[in-house]
Amino acid sequence: MLPKILTEIPGPKSRQLGEELQKYESRNITFISEKFPIFWDSADGINVWDVDGNRFLDLTSAFAVSSLGHRNQFITDALIRQAGKLLHGMGDVHPTELKVELCKKISELTYERWIGVKSKSVLSSSGSESIECALKTALLATGKEGVICFKDSYHGTSIGALATSGIARFREPFTKQIAQFGITAPYGIKGLSEVHNIISSNNIGAIIVEPILGRGGKVVPEEEFLPEIREICDKHNIVLILDEIYTGFNRTGKLFACEHWNVVPDIICLGKALAGGFPLSICTGKPNVMDAWPVSDGEAIHTSTFLGNPMGCAMALEALSIHTDPATTSKVNDKSAFFINTLEKIKHPYRGKVRGKGLMLGLEILDDSGNPNGKLATSLINDSLQAGIITLADGPNGHVLALTPPFNISDEEILWTSHSIEKKLKISN
Template sequence: MTTETPTAPGNLPPRIVSPPPGPAARALIERLAAVECPAITARRDRRRAAGGDDPIVWAEATGSNVTDVDGNRYVDLAGGFAVAAIGHRHPEVVAAAHAQLDRLIHTMGDLFPAAEKVHLAETLARLAPGRLSMSILGLSGSDAVEAAIKTALIATGRSRILAFHGGYHGMSLGALGVSGYRASFRQPFASMTPRPELRLPYPDCADCPLGHQYPDCAFACLDQIARILDDPTFGGEDVAALIAEPIQGRGGDIVPPDGWLTRLRDITRERGILLILDEIYTGFGRTGRLFACQHEGVEPDLLCVGKAMGGGAPISACIGTPEVMQAWGRSTGEAIHTSTFLGHPLSAAMASAALSVIVDHDLPARAERVGQRFLEQLRKTLHGHPAVRDVRGRGLMIGIVLQDSHGRAAPGSAVLAMHRLLGQGWIISPGGRDGDVISLAPPMTIDEDLLDAFVEQLPGVLAPCP
């Protein structure tokens, strides 16, 4: 193992030659709006309502850099939604993809696997914490969550899955049913998502849902969860699993205090409830450990991973302990959980290459060191800034919470910030339940000079929203 950063290409500073979105991007978005479901392109209206503009259109990406169709070069501080953990088009992932393209692209799901799928499943078993060693592969984060929900129902014979307020687990119907991110995402599909479930309080200690102060609260939110589960009128005996993100990502980069996850594990174990940890965002190094649950040595029953896993290829996994996975029983002929592209050789080869890069270069350690310095610098520079309420995060998963000029919450403000930053050549993603968090998830390979340059420019770009 080497702890040196791989000197991958693609660590150049921003270069804006045509204020984004430039003419080529505008023309493409105009064409897209005519042929894509408006539910997706409608984001365009939301951007405009928030004072922004059309999106840019990506043409090329290498390392931390993205180039758009108008020739502008950006630094991707969103890491392509946290997928580009080793940067875009890492040379080792590209080489693995080329070699695989020359051999085999597709097989037949569960019926006839490829060696690349076997190798990937073995790698996951080796890397996953503790006894987590049997996986179900998927194509997206939502797929992994669906597999975890099904496994929990099968393994326990129970019917309910509990989840947290603000949690984001994906957009497929099962995953949506356990998401607590925005009720408006679920409401149109209420008939197809499970009965309305209570959402448990997540430890957002800067804005405690129970109105307490940490640490005086002594984890009152966890006591409340235990009380709910033990209430004879609640039906806790029918709860199969509790699903949680160890750090809420899309919900706004909310980091629970130390000890929270350990106690959550105890509460679930004591009641025979499975713990599903959704590490689709946090997994594979971003928070400073290979998995965020390893900060506390917690081992869930089921672990969902995706995003960084594929090095850019769409692939995910639900990894479980043998007891839980064995509950599916032997196949009696046709697999009761599969899909056409399950264990796709091209994606599996890319994923194995990406995971090797992460492990061989000890990128979690780099994410911890670089992230800690980045967080401290952001906090120092933004301290007292009228537009900033809080800067939080762990490793290279950081959120900057915005506020208005009166120091009040500023819903939607992160969209406007995204546009201002794009104009300076920085890509961020807007996050938080109220759209007021600048979410940063840069590649773990990013050059620190780029982060320094961002810290220097940021105060001038952020003005309080009216």
């Protein structure tokens, strides 16, 4: 449904909650200004309602989690069914049948499909945790501590994941605490010579890479990039970790983005859309790599309280059955083609290229000289919110308008969004 705005944005209740939150939440967390945020009350499909009764179009899928629509009926029903039986178990001590089913399903969808071997998994709650697990696994498997990561890449804000983050803003305040095992190379084929240099003078055990940069600006690398990274890893006994926390589960128009390049990683990290709204992530990989972990002697050396939470597993199994329906993938590709086409028809000098794949799109916002215009992108986000569109900006210059809607976005909603962006660009002149 198209947006329906009844109050000024933010409305009176959102403003009041913003003021209250400022008193109680760390000031680093929620950005609060005259124009931001709205407080969410409920959601359905692509729509979000705020506490003032305004209806919005969510072009973010709430950080790419609600790909199958907010409160997807099948996923919600699975949650309700499971909540009536068991809310929480003992993930690494006395697990549930659901954990078995989920690990099996993930194996089928990844390494069994790709190379005919069963994968082994570690479940956790957040994307960052699955990255931590992948980094530890690579060290155990190779004995080499060094990790190559890429500029503008994002792997989370936990202290281990930060060591491989290519976004300086997140790392710099904590440099003194961050271990120095992560070495950054430029993303894309221009970074490959640097990758070779780093390997020749460091003890590199892993390369961690996003197949398409998410928060880094929806950057699709050159065709050769990932296949060459794969070759380098094979040659030097390096574990290739693909971070598909953002790109996984049809977001880019394939079940996993690595399938665009037929590259099979040694480890893949998944999260966000995995359970359609429950904090659940997974680190899964080739058995010979994952078996670097010792057999548990009664006390796992890597675990967490909520590991394999049964509600999350039940929701994930339901979400995966929708993701593996070929109709889901083809819907993403159809909507993507229509969205790209519509965005490219926006006639305005500040409208730059459309980036990305599938429904992981980014629209570059430019200035008079054709340079990145983060300031305009920010005001576009604020103005769009006033009109009922929830969106965000990405990239090192903050000039890439991120368009990552739920897959059930309608053509009418796509057209309305593009027209609305065009209108805002015209006003900005």
